[in-house]
Amino acid sequence: MSTILLVEDEELNRTLVKAVLSRAGVEAVRTASVVDATSLSAARDRLRAADIDLVLLDMNLPDGNGLNLARELAAGLLPADKRPTVVAVTASVLPQDRAAAIEAGCDDFLDKPYAAADLVATVARHLT
Template sequence: MSKVLLVEDEELNRVLVRAILARATDDMIRRIELVEAGSLQVARDALAEHAVDLILLDVNLPDGNGLSLAADLSAQPDRPQVIALTASVLPHERAAAMSAGCDAFLDKPYGAQDLLKIIGEHLP
């Protein structure tokens, strides 16, 4: 079973991700154990407590930029895959996410199939 950390400050967006995962037809995705964090600090605490395979990372959080978390993780040898989730879709913002150590970028708003596809591509 894979463990995914969802770092998202908006409760509605967390509900959406939970619903998408619950309705997935792929057994591997339906069995994901989802750990949720509503802030950067809660995400850091969760990572200290849980080994995760994948992080769905909102970039704009109330207590900081999610890319700082991606940058911190990029130096770790067995780091989880990181997918940046953001409404900021300008080319330089996408480049900043990739430079910070994100493995992929998904624009908000995203559809269920887009989220499932990118998760499937980045789970070990």
């Protein structure tokens, strides 16, 4: 069973993500456990505390830009074998935003707003 870390400070979005994932048709996605963090520092704590397979990373967080976490992970925040896949989930969808996300070390991105199926497909792609 995989573990997903949802880094998102807006409650509405957390509710939505959890609702979508728990109803997913893909079993790996449906059965994945979701932990959440509402800030970068909380996310770091979660990453150190448990093995995380996938990070769904929002950009505008109270204590900084989500890309900072992506950079830290790329720079070796965790041992190489524990490094999770990072998916940037953001409403900033301009080409330069994407370039910045890739440069920061994100493995994939998902544009807001997303259809439930898009979210499931993205997560499934990285968990299976």
